[in-house]
Amino acid sequence: MLKRIGIIGVGEIGRALVAGLCDGVEKPPQVFLSPRGAGTAAELAARHPDVRVCADNQEVADRAEVLVIAVRRRDRHEALAGLRVADGTTVINVMAGVTTEELRRILDTGAALVRAIPLPAVRERRSVTVVHPSHPVADALFDELGGALPVSDEAAFDVFSALTGTLTAHYAYLATLTTWAADHGIASADADRYVRGLFRGVGRTLSDDTRSLRQLAADHETPGGNNERVRTTWFGPANAEALGSTLDGLLADLRQPGPDVRRRPGPRARPGPAEA
Structure with a gap:
């Protein structure tokens, strides 16, 4: 069972994920929220005793065993610049149009990266969530929220992503x-x-x-x-x-690369283990 989930970007999807994970759940996980969307994050923390607003995105990444990145595509560099993600973390990317290859360049991490399309109905735990690739941690998370639908490649994933635009x-x-x-x-x-x-x-x-x-x-x-x-x-x-x-x-x-795809200059040391 997942115990520590971090969410960077607390908009509609972030709010829905917190509700699905915590509302009416006997033993919800600890959820760590970024200060982005401060009003929403504070509201969720006040409602759920297991939800905490962190000082910054790095604290979210350090505390989470599963890190959900839910910022808008155009904000990805600003939100993720300099973020250190431990290799043992599972990162779930819900940013439309941001490929696994690009996110790995931005984060420069060996962590498992999974793309997902959670919909607002995850708050009622009745939404099927498309994931790529299939990963036991991500699949288990979304199975609790209504079901995981793994797809074989990013080309198929993009088709499902386009469908959400309707x-x-x-x-x-x-x-x-x-x-x-x-x-x-x-x-x-x-x-x-x-x-x-x-x-x-x-x-x-x-x-x-x-x-x-x-x-x-x-x-x-x-x-x-x-x-x-x-x-x-x-x-x-x-x-x-x-x-x-x-x-x-x-x-x-x-399927087009997002604007302003930046590479990090030079290698850096790998991060240490995630903080308990």
């Missing part, structure tokens, strides 16, 4: 439905309540993995009915192709 479009789609209803005289609160209920039911249906997604769509459609009409007239071949093209462009960007 999440807020789904929320915006639902918001557009409520706006349309309000424009036709429905009270905004009523429209919001109905749309949430409508798609909350879809979420439950998705738990039925005995049927493919296309089969689920067919099973919820009556030939010539309302659902078929909207699907075939609005989400027809042209829109499906546009969505595919958008994802292709995103995938290409994810």
